[in-house]
Amino acid sequence: MEHADILIVNALRMELDALTGVLSSIGVTLESSGKESACPYLTGTLAAKEKLTLALARPTRMGSTPVATIASSLVARLQPRCLAMSGVCAGNPADVALGDVVVAEIAYAYDEGKRVQSGFEGDHRQIPQNDRWLRHIQEFDVSGLSTFGPATEEDGRIWLLEHLAANKDPASHPARQRYLGGGRWTKVVRTLEREGLIKREQRRFTITKKGLATVDAWHAYDSEPITKLPFSVHVGPMASGNAVVKDGLTWDMLKIMGVRTAISLEMEAAAIAQVAHRLGVPHWIVAKGVMDYADPKKDDRVKPFAARASAEVLIRLLQTLPFETLSTETRGPEKNMTNVVGDVIGSNITIHQNVSSRAR
Numbered sequence: 610m611e612h613a614d615i616l617i618v619n620a621l622r623m624e625l626d627a628l629t630g631v632l633s634s635i636g637v638t639l640e641s642s643g644k645e646s647a648c649p650y651l652t653g654t655l656a657a658k659e660k661l662t663l664a665l666a667r668p669t670r671m672g673s674t675p676v677a678t679i680a681s682s683l684v685a686r687l688q689p690r691c692l693a694m695s696g697v698c699a700g701n702p703a704d705v706a707l708g709d710v711v712v713a714e715i716a717y718a719y720d721e722g723k724r725v726q727s728g729f730e731g732d733h734r735q736i737p738q739n740d741r742w743l744r745h746i747q748e749f750d751v752s753g754l755s756t757f758g759p760a761t762e763e764d765g766r767i768w769l770l771e772h773l774a775a776n777k778d779p780a781s782h783p784a785r786q787r788y789l790g791g792g793r794w795t796k797v798v799r800t801l802e803r804e805g806l807i808k809r810e811q812r813r814f815t816i817t818k819k820g821l822a823t824v825d826a827w828h829a830y831d832s833e834p835i836t837k838l839p840f841s842v843h844v845g846p847m848a849s850g851n852a853v854v855k856d857g858l859t860w861d862m863l864k865i866m867g868v869r870t871a872i873s874l875e876m877e878a879a880a881i882a883q884v885a886h887r888l889g890v891p892h893w894i895v896a897k898g899v900m901d902y903a904d905p906k907k908d909d910r911v912k913p914f915a916a917r918a919s920a921e922v923l924i925r926l927l928q929t930l931p932f933e934t935l936s937t938e939t940r941g942p943e944k945n946m947t948n949v950v951g952d953v954i955g956s957n958i959t960i961h962q963n964v965s966s967r968a969r
Contacts, residue, residue, distance in 0.1 A: 613652070613664035615927060616689040618680045620671040620877045624696040627916035628665060631924050634755070639665065648682045657928040664689070672851060673718070673880040680884045690932060691892040692885040695923040697915045698847070698875035699907075700899030701860050702777060706768070706784035707902075707911045708838035710922045711873040712746050713847035713895040714738050716882035719863060719871070720850045731866040735846075736882035739892060742930055746894075749842050749926060756918040758837030765789045765797050767827055773807060773816035774824050775906065780813070787839040828910070835914040840898075842922055845872040847895060849879035857904035874903050891933070896923040 619625040629639060632653060639651040642664070650666035664687055668675035680692060698711060705711065715735045722732040738746070751757045760768070768788040772779035779785055780794075789797055798814060801807045806820035816824075848863055848871045863871045878895040885893035898915025901907040 611687065612662065613687040613689050614661040614932070615655070615691045615693055616650075616664045616666070616680070616683055616687055617693045617695065617923070618676055618683075618877075618881065619665070619667045619694065620676055620696055621916075622667060623913070624916050624920070625665060625667045627913070628695055628920040628923075631917065631920040632663075635924070637663070639663075648679050648686075650683060655924070655927065659932070661927065661932070672876050673849060676877040677880040677884055680881060681888065684884060684888045684890055689890060691894065691927070692881055692890045693893065693923060693927065694877060694881045694895045694897075695916070695919040696875070696877075696897050697900040697912055697919065698873045698897035699854065699901050699903035700874075701872045702775070702902040702904070703860070704783060704845070704872045705843055705899050706782070706787070706838075706840070707899055708835070708840040708914055708918060709784075709899045710751075710840060710842045710915075710919050711847060711897055711899065712738075712749075712842060712844050712922070712926075713873070713878050713882070714743060714844050715868075716847045716849060716878040716895060717868070718850065718879040719848040719866060719868070729866070733867060734883075735868075736879070736886050736893075738844075738894070742892065742894065743844065745930055746842070746926060747844050749922070751840065751842055751922070754918070754921050754925065756837060756914065756921050757840060760788045760839040762793060762797065764839070765793055766801065767824070769797060769801070770806060770816060770820055770824050773814060774821055775902075775904075778813065784839075784841070787841065835911060838914065838918070840918055842896075843872055846870055847873040847875065847878040847897070849876055850874070851876065854903040855901075855905055855907040857902070859903055873897060873899070892930075894923065894926065894930075896920075896926065 619628060637653045637655060639653040642652050643649045648666060650664045653663045655661045655663050666679055666683055668679045700709060700711060715737045717733045717735040723730045765788045769779045805817060806823055807814045807816055846868050854874055859874060875897055881895055882893050896919045898919035900912040900915040
C-alpha cells in the first residue's frame, strides 16, 4: 500500500500493541508492509462514514526525534489525510484522574527556548487543533467504550484514600462526582472515619496511619490488571519534553513558562503536530491516557489501561470525525514532500533543553 488516509505513530511497542488489540476487537485485519525498509508499518481498513485506510508504525525508541523521523518518512511516502498518535502520558493532578484520556487542544515543546543565568526563557511554537475537530472532540461520549465502567463503592473508597495519601483534597477534585457522586460521598467518608482510616479536621479530612497502611496493602495485594474505569476525556494543552518527569514540580513550572492550563506531559505530541503542520498533512490528533501525575509516586500500575483507553478513544474519534474530501492539489505533490522531511526532523532535534517531560 502506498497511500493511507490515516497514519498512526505510537512511541512504544506496548502502545502499538494496545492499538492493534483495539482494532482487532472491532474486526480490523492488519497486514505488514515495508518489511525490508527502515520504516516498516501495518496496514488495514477502518469502517467509518467512509472506509479509511490505516497505516500503523512505531520507532525503536520513544521521544520526539525518533517519532519525527519515522512520521516524516511515512508522511512523504503515504500522503495521509491525518497524522495521529495514542499512548500514555502524565496528567495534571488538579484536573484529571488516573486512567483519564487527554486529547491535545494544542501541542508544544515546553523545553524549547533559552537558558540564562536567571532561569529559563520559553520560546514555544504551539500548534492548535482544527476548530471543527475540537468541537467534535469536546462532545465525545465515552459511555459506549469497553474500557469505561462506572465506579463501585470500593473504587470510591480507594480513590478517596489515595488522594488523601497524596495530600490532595478529593472533595474539590473534578473526578469526585464520577467516583463518589449520587450521595455516596457522605456514606463513604462516614464509613472510613468510623473505621479509623480518615479523620476530620474542621471541614477537611486527612488520612490516618491506618489509612496509609490500607492504601499500601491494597497496592501490594491487588495485582489484577485494570480493565474498566469511570474515565473521562479531557481536551487541553499537551506539553512535550525530552525526559521522563517524576519530580512533582513541573506543573507549577509550566504555569510560569506561559501555559497555565497544561493538563498533560509527554514526549512526542509536539513532534506529531509539527510534522503535520510542516508537511501539509490536513489533520493531526493525539490522544493519551493518564498513567501517573509526574511525581515521586509514579509507577506503571495504570499504564496498560491508559494505553488501551487512549487507543479506543482515538479509533472511535477517527470513525466519527468529519474528514473533508481532499483533492491531489490540496494534499500537495509528493515530490515536494520529500524535500522538506529533513527540515521537519531538524526542527524537532532543536527541542533539546534538559528541563523535560514524560510519564512512561
